[in-house]
Amino acid sequence: MSTTGTRRRSGPTRTAMLTASTAVAALVLAACGSTVAPETVALAGGGSGTAIGATGSGTGPTGVDGGGIATDGGGSTDTGSGSTDGTGSGSGDSGGGTGGTGGDGGGSAGPSGPRAPDPGGTDKGVDCSGLADDTGLDSDSITIGNATDISGPVPGLFEESQKATQAFVAYFNASGSTICGRKLELVTYDTRTDGSADQQAAARACDDVFAMVGSMSAFDSGGAATTEQCGLPDVRAITTTKQRTACTICYAAQPAGPEEFQNAVPDYIMRNHGGGQKAAMLYLEGGAATENGPAQVRHMEKRGMKFVYVQSVSTAEFNYAPYVQAMKERGVETVQFVGANPFFGRLAQAMAQQDFKPELYLLDPTAYSPNFTETGGDAVVGTVVFVNFLPFEEARSNAEMQLYLQWLERVSPGSDPGFFGLFAWSATRLFVQRAASLGGDLSRETLIEAMGSVDGWTSNGLHSPQKVSAKRIGDCWRFITWTGSTWKALEGSKYQCRGTTAG
Structure with a gap:
């Protein structure tokens, strides 16, 4: 992959720092779509608040289709209708449709493509009269947090989330866009991989900013109640705990x-590997993995599917040979592991050392690293890794991805992207x-x-x-699958939308 203003990359590197803390490693799995109720953390000092003056120059790419996505796969799904981002999605075997209301694409057609995304902002003709000052909102700016x-046991764990938020703010302000004539300002807080620090950051933000945006914390339960009690809107990157999900005014892009x-995931296994009747599941002992496995x-x-081997694995365990032997004895054909790096690699190396070659070794997006x-x-x-986002190897196919990579490089040169x-x-x-659409209200x-x-949000x-x-x-x-030199798409690049199973 080669994109303007970025280095050649095969995947995110910030998740490489997950090796330092068992609890954090397991909690990161929640960011892939699961939930966890972490133990109460000890009280510690609060996060610090730093004001960021987001500025920049230049414009994003034009002429690349950052719009709709095509979907593939049978079964029922409730995506595809009432989309608010304008990209739309079909369901089942249907292709990409048109979005519902409030399209997020914007922009105008370029010379080689139908549409390029713009930063958004208030459209001409939107009534901004009556917009009153509020916490973090005045006549010149809207301050977000x-x-x-x-910092914490894994320094820089989710730093890419804060840098990405800074990058979009810089892009928005440099473009000349506004929300009813107001630029964006960003205040950052360090939650230090600690529930207490997350709570204290929320308390400070209640008095400092209009809304929280793009946040990412392994212990985001800490500030959930404080956020709700003070009425602070929270539009997170990804939720990681049940408490934050339960917060009625907290939302997440994922x-x-x-x-x-x-x-x-099970449909892929059953379709390609003997109906998934000889499956194995290993999962780490600790945090989200204990619940999710x-x-x-x-x-x-x-x-x-049918699982013939289900086993927890201590994070202090270095000898994976017994697990491999047990899978061999049971005739396991497909292996899944709910864990994190470097545990994924330890199991793979143990399987290779014992000449155990399952048909499939399947991991979640944490392994895309x-x-x-x-x-x-x-x-x-x-x-094989299952993902719900566009791999960086395919950045050329999407104008929004190019914007993210370009503005990340401008704000923090040399920084690696990540999911x-x-x-x-x-x-x-x-x-x-959402803010721009409200105008003076x-x-x-x-x-x-x-x-x-x-609903149906894809961010172009x-x-x-x-x-x-x-x-x-x-x-x-x-x-996607790792070839030894790059990640390669399996069964095409379309998403497979097949519903969910609960209970």
Whole structure:
């Protein structure tokens, strides 16, 4: 992949830092669409607040289609209708449709493509009269906040989310766009991978900013109650805990989706690997993995799979040979692991050392990382990963992805993108779209109300349709495999939208 203003990359690198903390490693899995109720953390100092003056220059690419996505796959799905981002999505075997209301694409046709996205902002003719000052809102600017894990046991864990939010703010302000004549200002908070710090950041933000945007914290439960009590709108990158999902004024570009799992994953296994009747599931002992591993087994067995081996794995365990031997004895054909790097690689290397070659080694988006491919070596070649976003290898196909990469490079030269950052960019665009559409009626209360009607959000094709208002996991996923040198699409580049299984 080669894009203007970016270095050649095969995947995100920030997730490489997941190796330092068991709890964090497991909690990151929640960001892939699951939920977790972490243990109460010890009280500590609060996050710090830093004002960012977001400026920049230049314009995004034109002439590349950043619009609709095509979907593929049987089964029922409730995506495809009432989309608020204008890209739309079909259901089942139908292709991309047209969006419902409030399209997020914007822009004008370029010389080689139908449409390029613009920053949004208030359209001409929107009535901005009567817009009153509010917390974080005055006649010149709208101040938004971002509370993200920057320091802590895994330094820089979700830093890409904060940088992506900064990048979109810089892009918006440099473009000349405004929300009723107001530029955006950004205040950042370090939640330090700590629930107490997340709570204290929320308390400060209540008095400092109009809304929280693009935040990402492993312990986002800490500030959930504070956020709701003070009426602070929260448009996050990804939710990671049940408490934040339960917050009635908190939303995310990728919701967690409690107690359900996407059918696209078991359907892929059953379609390609003996009906998925000799499956194995391993999962880490700790945090979200302890909950999600067994839950995914239940959901996938309801879909028709059969697991002959289900086993928890201690994060202190380095000898994976017994697990591999047990799978060999049971005739396992497909292997899944709910965990994180470097545990993924340890299992792959143990399978290679014992000459155990299952038909499929399938992992979640956490494995889309150089930490997995570079440290796993030949043992991880052929690994399949399910994703709900556009891989960076395909950036040329999407103008929105190019904008994210270009403005990330401008704001933080040399920084690597990642799927946490991708969803933070998406969340910032979503905030701008919703806020701008309200015109002179914009307030914290009306913004929260507007967020309650967002469905099928894709941020101009950056990711599959997300059920933002329903706070449910999206059902559209696709599959990629590691060839040893790059990630390659499997079964085409269309998302497979096959509904979800709950219970």
